[in-house]
Amino acid sequence: MSDATLRGKRAIVTGSNSGIGLGVAEALAAVGAEVVINSFTDRDEDHALAKELADRHGVAARYIAADMSKPADCRALVEKAGGCDILVNNAGIQHVARIEEFPRDKWDAIIAINMNSAFHTTAAALPGMYAAGWGRVINIASAHGLTASPYKSAYVAAKHGVVGLTKVTALEAAGKGITANAICPGYVLTPLVEAQIPDQMKTHDMDRETVIREVMLQRQPSKQFATVEQIGGTAVFLCSEAAAQITGTTISVDGGWTAL
Numbered sequence: 001m002s003d004a005t006l007r008g009k010r011a012i013v014t015g016s017n018s019g020i021g022l023g024v025a026e027a028l029a030a031v032g033a034e035v036v037i038n039s040f041t042d043r044d045e046d047h048a049l050a051k052e053l054a055d056r057h058g059v060a061a062r063y064i065a066a067d068m069s070k071p072a073d074c075r076a077l078v079e080k081a082g083g084c085d086i087l088v089n090n091a092g093i094q095h096v097a098r099i100e101e102f103p104r105d106k107w108d109a110i111i112a113i114n115m116n117s118a119f120h121t122t123a124a125a126l127p128g129m130y131a132a133g134w135g136r137v138i139n140i141a142s143a144h145g146l147t148a149s150p151y152k153s154a155y156v157a158a159k160h161g162v163v164g165l166t167k168v169t170a171l172e173a174a175g176k177g178i179t180a181n182a183i184c185p186g187y188v189l190t191p192l193v194e195a196q197i198p199d200q201m202k203t204h205d206m207d208r209e210t211v212i213r214e215v216m217l218q219r220q221p222s223k224q225f226a227t228v229e230q231i232g233g234t235a236v237f238l239c240s241e242a243a244a245q246i247t248g249t250t251i252s253v254d255g256g257w258t259a260l
């Protein structure tokens with residue numbers, strides 16, 4: 001793909017001051033998109049990240065603070081950005097506990113950030129996409145949008161919900177130049193995941209490689225992490241003309257997890 005493919009398109013990526021979101025923003029900027037990155041904080045380093053992206057890729061880039069647990073913030077993000085051609089719903093959090101012990105506030109936060117935010121941003125972004133006759137909605141779901149694990153009730157429910165929302169978005173927008181798809185990553189080596197490795201090494205009394213292979217990637221047949229660059233590349237592909245008839249579906253980037 002030429003480096004000007006998405007020139008003239010504006011992308012909003014929620015939850016993108018680290019990890020997969022930042023990787024997706026980087027990949028979209030690398031092919032010419034103007035990018036709006038986001039999280040709930042409003043620190044100098046958040047704005048500096050946007051400036052670095054802009055300088056590295058010769059595109060416009062802004063950081064807009066908005067808390068994806070709040071419906072009004074979700075909609076305000078799209079408004080402050082001036083609408084978007086590409087919406088990537090990526091913000092997400094996790095909590096692990098048995099259902100009967102799952103803290104109510106954690107359930108509410110995960111459903112709000114991981115699922116409800118995608119509804120609010122999509123609702124705010126679609127009118128502009130309809131007017132432009134072109135749009136891409138890309139929801140970062142998970143292998144847990146297609147399959148389950150114990151102790152992740154809220155996360156699995158939210159990610160299955162996001163996959164359902166993706167299908168409805170695709171049906172309502174079909175034939176109007178707009179596609180909606182969900183990327184379903186398996187384990188991706190983000191700073192968040194990297195930070196868990198030392199604890200897991202202690203807990204299981206294993207070296208780094210064994211923890212990665214036997215514990216973290218137990219269900220990922222490739223025994224390799226997916227990378228943020230691979231998720232970013234998948235998002236860029238979904239924005240391409242080759243993907244114009246791919247809509248309402250999921251693309252797994254999970255090393256074979258969901259083939260099991």
Ligand code: NAD
Nearest residue numbers: 015016017018019020039040067068091092142187188190
């Ligand atoms: P991460 O913690 O690095 O990124 C999460 C991002 O969301 C951060 O930028 C964080 O600031 C932001 N965020 C959190 N709460 C927010 C809020 N209230 N408002 C706005 N932004 C908020 O984690 P990640 O691994 O990059 O995860 C990104 C997405 O990918 C999540 O939706 C996650 O469920 C999904 N995912 C991750 C993996 C993985 O293995 N890392 C696998 C499958 C799916």
